[in-house]
Amino acid sequence: MSRPLRKLGFLTIGLFEEADPRAGHESTLDIIELGEQLGFDSAWVRHRHLQFGISSPVAVLAAASQRTRRIELGTAVIPMGWENPLRLAEDLATIDILSGGRLNPGLSVGPPMHWDQVKDALYPDTADAEDFSHQRVRRLLDAVRGEPVTDFRGTEGFEVFSDRVQPHSPGLGRRLWYGAGSLGSARWAGENGMNLLTSSVVKAEESEDFAEIQLSHIRTFRAHHPDGDGARVSQGLVVIPTDSATAGQRAKYAEYAAKRTPRTTAPQGPARMMFAPDLVGTSAEIAERLHAHAAFREVDEVAFALPFTFEHADYVQILTDIATKLGPELGWPA
Template sequence: MPLPSEPLRKLGFLTIGLFDGADPRSGHESTLEIIELGERLGFDSAWVRHRHLQYGISSPVAVLAAASQRTSRIELGTAVIPLGWENPLRLAEDLATVDILSGGRLNPGVSVGPPMHYEQVKHALYPDTADAEDFGHDRVARLLDLVRGEPATAFSGTEGFEVFSDRVQPHSPGLGGRMWYGGGSLRSARWAGEHGMNFLTSSVVKAEESEDFAEIQLSHVRAFRAHHPDGARARVSQGLVVIPTDSATADQRAKYEAYARQRRPRTAEPQGPARLMFAPDLVGTSNEIAERLYSQAAFREIDEVAFALPFTFEHDDYVQILTDIATRLGPALGRPAPAANAGDRPR
């Protein structure tokens, strides 16, 4: 098995937080319990996806605010907030507030581009400005400036009994250094590096100069670091779907293999007009998954991961998968195993 030059430094996981539309509370509660479990199992970070007008987390900042009060150590991230749905100033206020409440554990990940199904939703989202909205990188730049404490207004001081600030309040000084960009193209990787952000690379990339997923992802990692002030020390986190089966039941293994098999055809060639390439889901024992990860050049150049939990599985499946990642896969990647009984707690 090929080995990296250094062991895995940060082990994280990502969940979409699915729920039943007729009973949304239980799904959100399950997500919070999974984050609590992640902390007990020794994960360094827990990340939530962002889904609008779907049965997944639509307000990750609110969910992570709740998670911040039920955990004490684990970092909390968004992967990612699509900024086309957001006002950067209001989002900056929310992010700073949750970072303060969490004790400086928030890792906001963002992306750009028009909202999904924009033609159908634009009149509800931007009834007066739909055709004037800019969904490019300038939207991220505005958010970065506001989070980092740049002035939002020319006015400050006292008016009557009220005191006004010229920058977003509360201001969380360390948050600007924990902003992440979720990118799948060379242009995005370069932009994130030039603007001093951290970089999230996931299981979806654009086939620009190659049709080999690992080769594409490696080019993004290197382009990002080549344009970042910190160079080779710039933070990159890789997110792939991994499903260890070490402690899975026979029924769970059959379910996981069927899930991966159903999604495999999309990994064979670029998909759609955007020529998106998808990484295969990794199903097997932790040693098998570790060997497949180490065979990828991009994985060998990073030391942080946020492994994605599959869609549509049950709570007990996620408990098994997270437990195996922490106790089996993590050690196979150079991470110490958690303390005995760290994950034991009835739901």
């Protein structure tokens, strides 16, 4: 049996038009506000560099923190290869303070996409020396959790200096998430006391069945986490309920999923990456598929992903159906 769903969240990429970026960002903020009104527990934003999606989630979530009062705000995920861990720690702590302790930063590691094309612009003097391993996240963890980042602390004239990141938000260190797509990353996240965002794109290491792969990540993570079976895991899948959709919307959603289905049938590319199938149908149909999903049965938190390229009205319909139809089918609120 599935665990009763304790936390219901959603994820958006926040697309915008190159000629009118404000409209897309405002749409994202409106969607987050709607999520709070519908009772969602969390709203998450993706992170895109040199694309037409949110490039600065810290800025977007700072704005969202002032338009909402209850809903948790997360990133899924910030690619740390683009970031200075100390500076990012300052930004995240500031947003957490402004939001009243509602921030859930999700992180990942690895070289930036199109590294050879972007490295001279991003790290013109240090590209060959940059460390894109888990150690980059470890530096952020230590900074957020209040470890010293300098050996100087004291007063110079009228200025007072701290040896740790300021502001310090005490609870933020327990709300850091790692987006893992492999067994090694899941184990590392557990060993370092993070929470786990299961990815909708995973590496086919021990199986070619997506649900079984995701399940192995969850169990490996919890086996190496200090909290054991109580360690927090959030599952991310593309879920599109059609209960209140128009005929035109249903046709659009079916076409969207059909175009993406071929990549879900076998490992893709040299890295053997597996993609999760999109779940499209009535809430009752989707709930039946989720209850049969090996990984879903072991989580009690989700962040269902909104499709990339839909219209604002589509997102309103999908979120409304998730909150009012699908959530209750899954036992939410628990």
